[in-house]
Amino acid sequence: MGDVPDDNERRRLGLDTQITRRDFVNGALVGGGGALLGAPFAGTLRAGTLVTDTFTGYGGVGDYAKANGNTWPVVQAAHRLRDGGYDAAAFATAKPAGDFDLVVVGGGIAGLSAAYYFTKVAGTGRRVLLLDNHSMLGGEARQNEFMVAGERLLGPQGSNDFGIPVSGSGSLADAFFTEFAIPREYSWQSWDTRLKPLRFARDNYSNMDGFQESQVDVGYFFGEGPDGKPLWRRNIWGNGLRDTPFPETARRDLLRWRADNGAVSDAQDRYLDTLTYKDYLERVRGYDPAVTRLIEPIVGLLSGVSADAASARVGRQLVEPPDRTMALSFPGGNSPFPRALLRGLLPAALPGKDFDSLMYGPVDFAALDRDTQATRIRLDAMALRVEHASPDSRGRRLWVTYEKGGALFKVGARAVVMASGGWVNKHILGDMPDDLRAAYDQFTYAPALIVNVALRQWRFLYDLDVTACRWFDDADSFGYCCNLRQTMSSGGQAPPLHPDRPAVLSFYLGLPIPGLPAAQQGAAARALFLATPYAEFELRVRRQMTRLFAAYGFKPERDIAAIVLNRWGHARLIEPPGFHYGRDGKASPLERVREGYGHVAIGHSELNGGQHWGSALEYGKKAGERAASKL
Numbered sequence: 001m002g003d004v005p006d007d008n009e010r011r012r013l014g015l016d017t018q019i020t021r022r023d024f025v026n027g028a029l030v031g032g033g034g035a036l037l038g039a040p041f042a043g044t045l046r047a048g049t050l051v052t053d054t055f056t057g058y059g060g061v062g063d064y065a066k067a068n069g070n071t072w073p074v075v076q077a078a079h080r081l082r083d084g085g086y087d088a089a090a091f092a093t094a095k096p097a098g099d100f101d102l103v104v105v106g107g108g109i110a111g112l113s114a115a116y117y118f119t120k121v122a123g124t125g126r127r128v129l130l131l132d133n134h135s136m137l138g139g140e141a142r143q144n145e146f147m148v149a150g151e152r153l154l155g156p157q158g159s160n161d162f163g164i165p166v167s168g169s170g171s172l173a174d175a176f177f178t179e180f181a182i183p184r185e186y187s188w189q190s191w192d193t194r195l196k197p198l199r200f201a202r203d204n205y206s207n208m209d210g211f212q213e214s215q216v217d218v219g220y221f222f223g224e225g226p227d228g229k230p231l232w233r234r235n236i237w238g239n240g241l242r243d244t245p246f247p248e249t250a251r252r253d254l255l256r257w258r259a260d261n262g263a264v265s266d267a268q269d270r271y272l273d274t275l276t277y278k279d280y281l282e283r284v285r286g287y288d289p290a291v292t293r294l295i296e297p298i299v300g301l302l303s304g305v306s307a308d309a310a311s312a313r314v315g316r317q318l319v320e321p322p323d324r325t326m327a328l329s330f331p332g333g334n335s336p337f338p339r340a341l342l343r344g345l346l347p348a349a350l351p352g353k354d355f356d357s358l359m360y361g362p363v364d365f366a367a368l369d370r371d372t373q374a375t376r377i378r379l380d381a382m383a384l385r386v387e388h389a390s391p392d393s394r395g396r397r398l399w400v401t402y403e404k405g406g407a408l409f410k411v412g413a414r415a416v417v418m419a420s421g422g423w424v425n426k427h428i429l430g431d432m433p434d435d436l437r438a439a440y441d442q443f444t445y446a447p448a449l450i451v452n453v454a455l456r457q458w459r460f461l462y463d464l465d466v467t468a469c470r471w472f473d474d475a476d477s478f479g480y481c482c483n484l485r486q487t488m489s490s491g492g493q494a495p496p497l498h499p500d501r502p503a504v505l506s507f508y509l510g511l512p513i514p515g516l517p518a519a520q521q522g523a524a525a526r527a528l529f530l531a532t533p534y535a536e537f538e539l540r541v542r543r544q545m546t547r548l549f550a551a552y553g554f555k556p557e558r559d560i561a562a563i564v565l566n567r568w569g570h571a572r573l574i575e576p577p578g579f580h581y582g583r584d585g586k587a588s589p590l591e592r593v594r595e596g597y598g599h600v601a602i603g604h605s606e607l608n609g610g611q612h613w614g615s616a617l618e619y620g621k622k623a624g625e626r627a628a629s630k631l
């Protein structure tokens, strides 16, 4: 992925910037045993934390600093499990660590939801143990935190947008908002009227084509013009693509595609699930292939694979009416949802009752796992094996073995909820029935990469008259879009929205590989994402930003305070045609997995197919209630 920068480029990109006292914005270096790893990382050190390995890189500050995406220790342990690295001899060393009514594997929204709703049904005195293999809860709904020039900045690691549930609708999301006093009206960073008017997205998707791009000031970069200068066009959809270099037929069909939005009936949905999105666009609708090319990276990010492998049902959902109410996000994305569940389970771990302390308060890690508590949450603990015990085990119906701090432990449980994804569960559920294994074998996954760049200032975007950018694939490009949100302000935490003040610029990307079958795309993309060191991604981000913005005054060594990568190896459950509703008269594998087996309930967001925070809450709750029924 890319060539080695020479000394000049290193200087220009800010890769060799010296660490100075002024730059230690978090007060101290907190390397966690990490060593200075040499020149490629120098650029990242300025923000205050030493990188701990060449994969994970800098993780920001605060409670989430060592849990940015899938970190190297977690990836290593998971691959050891997958490759059979824990044998019978290793399991025999597991130390007994007590008995529980419920053990939950996974501390994302689904796992926390399972534990929370389990205790509601089974009673708060029940002994519950929740294991998560990262150093912080929240799973894909975790956040990054930065301190830049005295401002605390938050950004989503992945899950970022939500819609406000309709009050009184009786939906689970509605009840959840009410129960945890999550407000339904918000204040946003104010925009100084003396500055020129600019429109911002309030989440990290609305800026993308097919969503609410017409409500955001988006710059489109069409490469370098004949004079070598960057060729920008602004808000291309607003004037019917007239300013773009797209050929006439491409323009016509892109506009048709953009207008082909809105809800479809169940019957249409089922029909769409019989073909690929590319087939739908080019064969059924007869659009110019330019349409497929334009939306390919968005389909790739949100479905995991290219349009020739994703179901048309999934692709079609990505086109929304341009005037739809814009989606929202909290400063740290959807992190308040798992934090609310944590507070519900263990109020002392996230003290306070109001929403501001829910969003911004520090977690009291000591309150997660005390001997005296009925509910215990164990972090940095990786479940390795779950299996039913013999029938004469006096109420202890399952054994759960996990690793923590290099040692193996074994607990008894009366029920288990697997709130981890199928790619993990397949290797953990030692006595899984054959039909469940066969169903899981049809689950395939694709990765996503979310890069949050903490900027000291963003006048270069202001001078370009935009708050988000889109560019098109060529040999030198990295990603396809970036976005600077107008952030929710609350509880005195309101970093100013001003081009000369710090902000977070987010890059969301998948890696679709057209021409490959869906499962192979996911595997190949994951291999590439996992084999690429942090330094390589850092270089690509800095080069991309320089190419886009240098002509508008951007200076990487001056303007970038920190770059955090959030790698999600299995971000998306891939849904090729026929997966969602089943093929050849056979039920979807989703249905089999939802059933679980014995005293094991399964409750990850993927059981919905398309994953979102609400499906994590829903399937976690169902699994928790099912587990309670097994007591």
Ligand SMILES: Cc1cc2nc3c(=O)[nH]c(=O)nc-3n(C[C@H](O)[C@H](O)[C@H](O)COP(=O)(O)OP(=O)(O)OC[C@H]3O[C@@H](n4cnc5c(N)ncnc54)[C@H](O)[C@@H]3O)c2cc1C
Residues within 6 Å of the ligand: 105, 106, 107, 108, 109, 110, 111, 131, 132, 133, 134, 137, 138, 139, 140, 141, 157, 158, 159, 160, 161, 162, 334, 381, 382, 383, 384, 419, 420, 421, 424, 428, 448, 449, 450, 568, 570, 571, 572, 603, 604, 605, 606, 611, 612, 613, 614, 616
């Ligand atoms: C990049 C990205 C963007 C997204 N954007 C949005 C969005 O904008 N809006 C939205 O609503 N949804 C979004 N989602 C989806 C949605 O938020 C997620 O589906 C949801 O947060 C997942 O919750 P979960 O609990 O089901 O799973 P996860 O968050 O995956 O949680 C599972 C947890 O289990 C842990 N675990 C795994 N194996 C083990 C083990 N062996 N032992 C112990 N712990 C283990 C994992 O580390 C993780 O912490 C996004 C997802 C991604 C990846």
